Amino acid sequence: MASHPHAAHTLAPLTAQPVSSLSGTISVPGDKSISHRSLILGAVADGRTSVTGLLESDDVMATASAMRALGATIEKQGDAWLVDGVGNGSLLEPTAPLDFGNAGTGSRLTMGLVAPYDFPVTIVGDPSLSSRPMGRVLKPLRECGLQVTPLEGSQGEDMLPLTVQGAPLAIPFTYRVPVASAQVKSALLLAGLNIAGKTTVIEPVMTRDHTEKMLVGFGAELEIETDEDGARHITITGQTDLTAQNVIVPGDPSSASFAIVAGLIVPDSDVTVKNVLLNPTRTGLFDTLVEMGANLTISNRRQSGGEDIGDIRVRTSRLRGVTVPADRAPSMIDEYPVLAVASAFAEGDTHMLGLEELRVKECDRLAVTARGLEANGVDCTEGENELTVRGGGVTGGGTVETHLDHRIAMAFLVMGMAAKNAVHVDDTTMIATSFPEFRDLMTALGAHFEG
Numbered sequence: 001m002a003s004h005p006h007a008a009h010t011l012a013p014l015t016a017q018p019v020s021s022l023s024g025t026i027s028v029p030g031d032k033s034i035s036h037r038s039l040i041l042g043a044v045a046d047g048r049t050s051v052t053g054l055l056e057s058d059d060v061m062a063t064a065s066a067m068r069a070l071g072a073t074i075e076k077q078g079d080a081w082l083v084d085g086v087g088n089g090s091l092l093e094p095t096a097p098l099d100f101g102n103a104g105t106g107s108r109l110t111m112g113l114v115a116p117y118d119f120p121v122t123i124v125g126d127p128s129l130s131s132r133p134m135g136r137v138l139k140p141l142r143e144c145g146l147q148v149t150p151l152e153g154s155q156g157e158d159m160l161p162l163t164v165q166g167a168p169l170a171i172p173f174t175y176r177v178p179v180a181s182a183q184v185k186s187a188l189l190l191a192g193l194n195i196a197g198k199t200t201v202i203e204p205v206m207t208r209d210h211t212e213k214m215l216v217g218f219g220a221e222l223e224i225e226t227d228e229d230g231a232r233h234i235t236i237t238g239q240t241d242l243t244a245q246n247v248i249v250p251g252d253p254s255s256a257s258f259a260i261v262a263g264l265i266v267p268d269s270d271v272t273v274k275n276v277l278l279n280p281t282r283t284g285l286f287d288t289l290v291e292m293g294a295n296l297t298i299s300n301r302r303q304s305g306g307e308d309i310g311d312i313r314v315r316t317s318r319l320r321g322v323t324v325p326a327d328r329a330p331s332m333i334d335e336y337p338v339l340a341v342a343s344a345f346a347e348g349d350t351h352m353l354g355l356e357e358l359r360v361k362e363c364d365r366l367a368v369t370a371r372g373l374e375a376n377g378v379d380c381t382e383g384e385n386e387l388t389v390r391g392g393g394v395t396g397g398g399t400v401e402t403h404l405d406h407r408i409a410m411a412f413l414v415m416g417m418a419a420k421n422a423v424h425v426d427d428t429t430m431i432a433t434s435f436p437e438f439r440d441l442m443t444a445l446g447a448h449f450e451g
């Protein structure tokens with residue numbers, strides 16, 4: 001097998017020109033986290049799950065391919081993605097490596113899902129994913145019997161490509177997650193789903209809770225208790241049946257963030273994003289922007305499929321620097337690059353604390369964000385786990401190296417819309433992993449791209 005199925009791709013550079021205003025109403029595509037999970041849970045449920053609003057991005061399509069390779073039937077009919085599940089405990093041995101491309105979520109959740117099965121699964125990804133730590137998931141899964149074999153081309157311990165061999169008589173375990181990671185929590189709960197007995201995952205800091213909510217929605221037996229220190233103890237009883245569901249995926253707040261920040265920093269703007277997921281484990285950026293003085297209002301708050309959603313309207317605002325506390329990081333973990341961009345246009349300094357997890361995303365987002373700011377004339381200080389951005393406006397004119405990271409590409413294109421001079425990004429290919437409609441939707445609001 002080729003050690004890297006992802007040969008270097010042709011770069012697609014893009015330039016965002018400054019524009020005089022943005023206006024209009026858009027809907028962003030479905031939430032990426034919920035989309036991955038709807039395919040995974042649909043694959044192990046009994047019956048036909050129907051998913052509307054699924055994010056049709058490269059990351060999610062990689063999960064769809066993986067679930068097909070494990071035995072599920074997945075196809076699109078009209079607006080709905082239909083998933084015919086195999087039933088809990090009945091996944092099939094895949095005949096080829098599962099290629100997750102750029103997707104941490106799909107790869108890590110699948111490692112947990114297959115851990116109790118008596119067959120080997122080879123997992124590969126692109127150079128970005130192959131440089132990300134998988135030990136955070138594999139170490140606890142070894143406790144239930146998983147064996148892990150690195151393959152040629154693996155750049156370090158517990159890095160892709162690798163083969164996992166599950167344990168047919170996997171034993172339940174209790175594990176305290178040492179980093180704030182919804183992916184680790186979710187992988188372990190998905191392992192527990194097919195392990196006889198009770199598996200407990202302890203999460204000292206709450207992260208996005210879509211896995212818990214959706215497991216309950218599909219009929220899994222889950223108990224959640226919060227101890228005196230605030231840690232959540234999530235216990236799943238394994239080897240119960242899941243029942244197919246109709247899932248409606250709300251708009252992705254992480255994608256919405258780009259239009260929202262753009263609407264705040266571009267002059268004379270008035271932008272509405274409809275149908276945005278407002279689960280409190282995901283809304284840290286919106287809270288921070290309001291603290292910074294953003295004219296941001298939420299209307300039409302409602303519930304859909306057990307999740308809070310609403311429409312967010314922003315108008316151009318004078319932002320001021322704030323300190324973003326470390327304990328807010330899990331609820332806005334993917335939004336720091338675009339918050340850094342907003343901060344560059346604010347008055348005063350913005351201090352972002354508790355950013356250690358940014359170093360292990362699609363790239364080292366802390367360093368790459370700082371370099372992108374500097375390349376465009378923004379003064380900032382990169383600490384080990386912190387970033388300070390000195391606001392006051394952006395000269396622009398620089399080229400940002402995106403390092404296979406969709407969020408870096410989109411954040412700095414947003415910067416170019418409001419900078420004095422255009423901002424160039426070296427590659428936009430990866431935007432398709434999470435938000436393929438980014439360019440069209442931003443253009444509809446008045447953005448001007450060249451390239």
Ligand SMILES: O=C(O)C1=C[C@@H](OP(=O)(O)O)[C@@H](O)[C@H](O)C1
Binds near residue numbers: 032034181333357
């Ligand atoms: O569980 C998920 O769907 C995700 C969890 C987060 O990752 P970590 O669990 O690594 O923090 C986030 O950055 C990622 O975009 C999606």
Ligand SMILES: C=C(OP(=O)(O)O)C(=O)O
Binds near residue numbers: 032102103362434
């Ligand atoms: C970190 C991200 O995703 P993943 O970990 O799934 O690659 C992201 O979308 O910003």
